[in-house]
Amino acid sequence: MTSFISSEQKKDVSMVVVMGVTGAGKSNFINTLAGKEVTEEGDSLYACTLIALFDSGTQSCKLIPVKIGGTTVLIIDTPGFDEAERSDAEILSEIARLLAAQYKLGVELKGIVYIHRITDIRFTGSAVKTFEIFKKMCGEKPLKNVMLVTSRWSEVNEVLGSRREGELRERFWSYMLDHGSNMSRFYGDRDSAVILISQLLNKAPIVLNLQRELVDDGKSLKNTSAGSYVYDELELLKGEHRETLADLARLRKESARSKAQKRRIESDATKAERKLRQAEDQQVSLDRQIAAEVDEGIARESRTWSFSKVLPFVLPFLSLVLHVLSGILGVPMAIPI
Ligand SMILES: Nc1nc2c(ncn2[C@@H]2O[C@H](COP(=O)(O)OP(=O)(O)O)[C@@H](O)[C@H]2O)c(=O)[nH]1
Numbered sequence: 001m002t003s004f005i006s007s008e009q010k011k012d013v014s015m016v017v018v019m020g021v022t023g024a025g026k027s028n029f030i031n032t033l034a035g036k037e038v039t040e041e042g043d044s045l046y047a048c049t050l051i052a053l054f055d056s057g058t059q060s061c062k063l064i065p066v067k068i069g070g071t072t073v074l075i076i077d078t079p080g081f082d083e084a085e086r087s088d089a090e091i092l093s094e095i096a097r098l099l100a101a102q103y104k105l106g107v108e109l110k111g112i113v114y115i116h117r118i119t120d121i122r123f124t125g126s127a128v129k130t131f132e133i134f135k136k137m138c139g140e141k142p143l144k145n146v147m148l149v150t151s152r153w154s155e156v157n158e159v160l161g162s163r164r165e166g167e168l169r170e171r172f173w174s175y176m177l178d179h180g181s182n183m184s185r186f187y188g189d190r191d192s193a194v195i196l197i198s199q200l201l202n203k204a205p206i207v208l209n210l211q212r213e214l215v216d217d218g219k220s221l222k223n224t225s226a227g228s229y230v231y232d233e234l235e236l237l238k239g240e241h242r243e244t245l246a247d248l249a250r251l252r253k254e255s256a257r258s259k260a261q262k263r264r265i266e267s268d269a270t271k272a273e274r275k276l277r278q279a280e281d282q283q284v285s286l287d288r289q290i291a292a293e294v295d296e297g298i299a300r301e302s303r304t305w306s307f308s309k310v311l312p313f314v315l316p317f318l319s320l321v322l323h324v325l326s327g328i329l330g331v332p333m334a335i336p337i
Pocket residue numbers: 020021022023024025026027028029151152153154155187188
């Protein structure tokens with residue numbers, strides 16, 4: 001379906017994904033990057049899109065088109081793998097759908113910005129998990145298009161910040177830096193955000209490990225490196241819930257318990273059983289063919305185009321991409337067609 005789009009048109013649109021834990025400063029970074037563009041240029045396409053996406057109130061991925069130089073960059077704001085309302089499996093599925101669609105549509109992926117607060121003293125469990133999934137999604141080759149960004153520099157003094165930066169460089173981020181990733185500071189101003197994104201735009205486009213696994217190899221999400229990591233984490237979690245249930249079963253057998261204690265045991269057991277079932281359901285939800293789903297989504301969305309009685313080749317590539325991606329993700333878009 002993308003054959004009617006010339007490679008020249010494709011070059012006008014590219015994509016950058018922003019990742020990091022909740023609260024790292026992803027949305028702040030993207031707003032800073034996009035904000036001035038929206039107000040200065042007053043382009044209704046960008047303004048409407050931005051408002052529609054940020055008003056949606058969901059924790060899902062968001063698409064924000066930003067104009068930098070002569071090109072439009074679709075910035076993807078992703079949720080961290082630590083959301084209370086959404087499971088890791090759900091979040092990964094959504095990111096996977098989006099990346100598979102971008103790859104199939106032929107939009108160039110220029111890189112990934114990974115944001116980390118310089119104020120964080122240590123890597124928490126969710127930071128480790130988000131970073132691990134991110135690494136597995138990437139694979140090795142695309143690491144040269146990864147920008148490791150530290151945020152919240154206004155909240156640390158320079159000496160302390162530099163020391164923590166050194167720790168990140170030598171410990172947590174050394175593997176990625178050795179494989180060509182770059183490290184950068186975001187000071188909260190638009191210029192530093194633009195410089196950062198521009199560095200990625202100058203690079204050759206990348207194909208992520210996850211995209212090759214899903215689209216080229218036709219693997220189910222569960223069988224990809226990132227998917228199997230999430231699956232295995234769920235397996236560990238299930239083990240913990242089973243242990244809890246076994247402990248509670250032992251307590252149940254012991255006699256001489258008060259009514260209150262018995263009630264407590266039953267309520268704890270119900271909770272553990274529910275969590276066990278949820279983990280099982282999440283594992284099942286990873287057993288899906290993302291590439292096939294995306295094909296269906298693209299076919300469905302292109303039918304909408306033909307219903308609108310407008311020939312696809314006269315439409316700007318950007319509008320088409322936004323239409324398809326938002327349709328696949330179920331994100332509301334206010335794009336005038
Ligand atoms: N002081 C300061 N606050 C920030 C910075 N970046 C983000 N914040 C605040 O931290 C909170 C979380 O940021 P947000 O961009 O929503 O994080 P996200 O979950 O990664 O999208 C918000 O209240 C922001 O206003 C920063 O560089 N400096």
